[in-house]
Amino acid sequence: MKITNVRAVPVRIPFDGEPYPGLSYTTYQPDRTGRLSPKRPSRVLDYVIVYIDTDEGITGVGEAQADIGFFGNTVEQVFYAVRDYLGPNLIGLDPFDREYIASALNWRGNSCSRAGIDLALLDLMGKATGRPVGALIGGVHHARLPVSKEIGGGSPDDMAAYCVEHIEQYNIKAFKAKIGGNPEMDAIRLRAMREAVGPEVSLRADANQGYRTAKDAIRFCRLCEKYDVNLELLEQPVAYQNIQGMALIRRSVDVLIEADEGCYTLQDAMILIRNEAVDVLNIKIGKSGGITNAKKIAAVAEAAGLVTVVGTALGLGPERAAKLHLASSTPTMLPHVEFSELTLHGALLIDADERIFSAPVDEDGCLPVPTGPGLGVTLDDARIATHAIMID
Numbered sequence: 001m002k003i004t005n006v007r008a009v010p011v012r013i014p015f016d017g018e019p020y021p022g023l024s025y026t027t028y029q030p031d032r033t034g035r036l037s038p039k040r041p042s043r044v045l046d047y048v049i050v051y052i053d054t055d056e057g058i059t060g061v062g063e064a065q066a067d068i069g070f071f072g073n074t075v076e077q078v079f080y081a082v083r084d085y086l087g088p089n090l091i092g093l094d095p096f097d098r099e100y101i102a103s104a105l106n107w108r109g110n111s112c113s114r115a116g117i118d119l120a121l122l123d124l125m126g127k128a129t130g131r132p133v134g135a136l137i138g139g140v141h142h143a144r145l146p147v148s149k150e151i152g153g154g155s156p157d158d159m160a161a162y163c164v165e166h167i168e169q170y171n172i173k174a175f176k177a178k179i180g181g182n183p184e185m186d187a188i189r190l191r192a193m194r195e196a197v198g199p200e201v202s203l204r205a206d207a208n209q210g211y212r213t214a215k216d217a218i219r220f221c222r223l224c225e226k227y228d229v230n231l232e233l234l235e236q237p238v239a240y241q242n243i244q245g246m247a248l249i250r251r252s253v254d255v256l257i258e259a260d261e262g263c264y265t266l267q268d269a270m271i272l273i274r275n276e277a278v279d280v281l282n283i284k285i286g287k288s289g290g291i292t293n294a295k296k297i298a299a300v301a302e303a304a305g306l307v308t309v310v311g312t313a314l315g316l317g318p319e320r321a322a323k324l325h326l327a328s329s330t331p332t333m334l335p336h337v338e339f340s341e342l343t344l345h346g347a348l349l350i351d352a353d354e355r356i357f358s359a360p361v362d363e364d365g366c367l368p369v370p371t372g373p374g375l376g377v378t379l380d381d382a383r384i385a386t387h388a389i390m391i392d
């Protein structure tokens, strides 16, 4: 089988509501210094859908996210990278040579563009063999995975109420609060959440690099200990370049410390490990450049005695499916997969597939791992045509 064409279709999706309830999409929250994604000045999310055609008539479909605020790329950059630079290098190659292709395209940056290609290759391999992606990358250890939901911020009472609402409505048993700014207020927020949800629910916190100093983050963790929050982990408390600060926080507190913005590549993971800077590595398909590299990051984490977690990235459909395939096939990952995109917007999936991903999740707060060939989802061409945008 040979690749005959790589196509890139940019789409722009409007969405209702807030990606992180409680924190306005466009307005600045005075006591939160951490940066939130997405950053467009209007309520839209951009993606590039990647199609890889073959001489056997099978097409793989992937998704490349475009988010200058988090991933550092615009939809225009992703589109040009896939159409004009990465894609042409694939013509004539066997799509089953996925590891070789990932290596050949492993240029600096463009992680989302490379992820879109990697997902399309895996989708293609699955369709060609009649197997779900999970079966090709390690086997499906879990038929469904528990969901963790993010909370944008707001008053302690609002954040606590949001948790209770989602437990009652969807039976979700894990939440991650967006914090980062005022350690005292942040700890009070987490205390209110813990008091509202009881002892069994997992509570995580993500500062998105929001604490100005490592000592602010240490203070937050110690207050959480004092308040019996039982915080499962604290994600990216300080700037991603501040590896020594991360190491200091990790040494100073019992809470597990996680890198997100600081962990894109396999080499990033190794630097964090060598500096004993983290307990947990956050993996996002758009950061690592696809599942192929994500699996390698999980492997080095395993060797170093660290755990990994699959983070939220506001995926469209193929990316959401890919997260489930990745987590279900990697036994060393923490169980809860972060899915803020659950209630974010209507996807471009066909209705049957969309139902897999739309809230409410099942009665136990879990999402099923898609079982169809490839990524196991099908994009609706009519919806894509509606949301496609013109670039050059």
Ligand SMILES: [Mg+2]
Binding pocket: 206, 208, 235, 236, 260, 261, 311
């Ligand atoms: Mg994060």
